[in-house]
Every structure is written in structure tokens, then in C-alpha cells.
Amino acid sequence: MCGTEVRVLGEVEIRVGGRILALGPPRQRRLLAALLIQPNVQISTGELISRVWNGSPPARVHNALYSYVSRLRGVVQSSDRLVLTRGHRGYVLVVDENDIDLCRFRGLVSRARQSGTDRRRAKQAYEKALALCRGVPFVDVDAAWLVELRARFAAERLGAELDLFDLRLREGNSSELLGPLNHYAAEHPLDERIAAQLMTVLCRHGRQADALRRYAGLSRRLRNELGVDPGARLAELHGRILSGACP
Numbered sequence: 001m002c003g004t005e006v007r008v009l010g011e012v013e014i015r016v017g018g019r020i021l022a023l024g025p026p027r028q029r030r031l032l033a034a035l036l037i038q039p040n041v042q043i044s045t046g047e048l049i050s051r052v053w054n055g056s057p058p059a060r061v062h063n064a065l066y067s068y069v070s071r072l073r074g075v076v077q078s079s080d081r082l083v084l085t086r087g088h089r090g091y092v093l094v095v096d097e098n099d100i101d102l103c104r105f106r107g108l109v110s111r112a113r114q115s116g117t118d119r120r121r122a123k124q125a126y127e128k129a130l131a132l133c134r135g136v137p138f139v140d141v142d143a144a145w146l147v148e149l150r151a152r153f154a155a156e157r158l159g160a161e162l163d164l165f166d167l168r169l170r171e172g173n174s175s176e177l178l179g180p181l182n183h184y185a186a187e188h189p190l191d192e193r194i195a196a197q198l199m200t201v202l203c204r205h206g207r208q209a210d211a212l213r214r215y216a217g218l219s220r221r222l223r224n225e226l227g228v229d230p231g232a233r234l235a236e237l238h239g240r241i242l243s244g245a246c247p
Contacts, residue, residue: 004081006100008036009153010134012141016079023075026142027052028068033141035084035093037149039100044090051145101132102153108132109160119167126164133157158184165197174201185214190221192234199237203246211241 005015012029014021023029034043034051049057049065058064069084069091076082076093083094097103112125137153138146161184165177181198188194195218202211215230215238222228230238240247 004079004096004099006036006082006095007134008033008137009101009105009132010136011139012036014076014079014082019078021075021078024068024071028072029141030054030143031065031068031072032093033138033143033146035091036095036100037146039093039095039097039103042087042090042092046090048090051143054142054144102137105129105132105160106156109156109163112160112163119170123164123167126160126167129160130157130164158188162193162197169197169200174204177201178205190218190225192218192231196234196237199234199241200247203241208241208244208246212238215241 003015003017005013007013007015012023012033014023023032030052031048034048045062045065049061052065052068053061069086073084076084081096081099085092085094098107108125108129112122112129115122115125137150161180165181168174168177177197178201181194181201184191184194185198195214199211199214202208202214215234218234219230222230229235237247
């Protein structure tokens with residue numbers, strides 16, 4: 001059997017036996033993306049038409065869709081682990097989900113979160129999951145309907161990254177986290193979990209004043225923008241740092 005990798009966490013690639021397949025023009029790539037976001041599920045012809053033509057189909061669109069399906073079927077038949085079939089209402093791409101990096105990412109994150117007290121196993125699973133991420137999912141596919149998936153995945157990836165940071169902080173490893181946490185704090189200025197991790201790292205490196213300033217700035221923004229105070233866990237961390245006890 002041919003080794004098959006379907007990579008969507010970045011540019012879309014299908015590798016068969018180490019060879020990258022030519023996926024064709026933009027609309028053919030949209031068709032592939034529309035099938036890959038729901039692997040092994042039949043997607044209706046109407047939904048595929050809407051996604052391939054971004055909601056503006058041409059005349060004789062069914063003939064055009066059939067042409068793209070035929071070409072894409074010719075591409076994926078290079079692998080014995082990818083089958084594009086027609087159903088009663090549309091088309092389905094039959095694929096082992098373990099061959100798709102997005103599915104593997106989610107499986108590894110789930111495994112990590114079910115590891116209980118086995119921190120080593122959890123850390124390894126998170127690291128493997130995050131190593132699959134090459135960038136924005138389907139970055140080379142121009143389709144408005146991918147916006148929601150990209151936003152959802154960005155939240156999933158950030159959650160996994162912060163879970164891994166928690167494990168590293170418990171191990172006492174924090175120096176390498178300062179740069180990433182500063183970056184995430186700038187991107188998500190109201191996120192209390194990121195703020196707590198960053199305050200912890202700053203305190204551990206003798207920068208208690210910077211940690212307290214972070215808390216004060218976040219408190220102001222929460223009150224001004226959301227009308228709320230920091231949560232109990234962040235307030236407790238602030239109190240510990242104030243008393244000179246770094247977490």
C-alpha cells in the first residue's frame with residue numbers, strides 16, 4: 001500500500017509515497033477542501049457548487065462540477081487510500097482520517113487531555129500535535145467559507161499550546177516561554193489564562209514589578225471594555241506575587 005499524507009494545516013498537499021501530487025487549479029482545490037473538511041461524509045451537489053464557486057455559480061454549473069470531480073478523481077487515484085465516490089445526493093471522499101494532519105492533530109490533543117497524571121505522555125502528545133501545524137489551514141485555498149474553520153482551529157491550536165505551557169511550568173521550565181507568551185498576550189490582551197502564565201514566568205525571573213503591571217493593565221481593560229474584574233484565580237495569583245511568593 002502507498003504511504004499517503006493529506007496535509008491541510010498550511011498549504012494543501014497530498015503526498016503519496018513521498019511524491020507531492022499536483023492538485024490542479026483554484027476551483028479544483030476548493031472542491032478538494034470542501035470534501036476534506038468533512039471526510040467520509042457525503043457532501044451534497046448543491047453545497048459543493050456553492051463552495052467551489054464561492055456562491056456565484058456559472059451557467060451549466062453541474063457540467064463544470066462534474067468536470068472538476070473527474071479531474072480530482074484522477075489525481076487521488078494515485079493513492080489506494082483515497083477514493084472519491086458519488087452518492088445519491090453528492091460526493092464523498094473516502095479516506096483514513098489518520099492520514100489527514102488536522103484529524104491527527106485533534107486526536108493527539110484529545111489523547112493528551114486524557115492522559116491524567118501522566119505528564120510525560122501528555123507533553124509528548126501535545127508536542128506531536130503542534131509539530132503538525134505549518135500555518136493557517138488551507139492557506140492557499142481562496143474561500144470565504146473556510147473563515148470559520150480557520151478561526152475554530154486557531155482557538156484549538158492556542159488551547160493546545162497553553163496546555164503544553166502549563167505542563168512546562170509545572171516542570172519548572174519557563175525561560176523559553178517568555179517570548180511566546182508576550183506574543184500571545186499582545187494578540188489576546190483580555191485572556192486571563194495567558195496573563196496568568198506570563199505573570200508566573202515574569203515573577204520566576206525576578207520581574208515581579210512587570211508581573212504586577214501586567215495585572216494592573218489587564219484589570220483596567222477588563223473593567224473598561226467588559227465591565228468585569230479579573231477572575232478569582234488571576235486575583236489569587238496577583239495576591240501571591242504581591243506577598244513575594246512566586247508561583
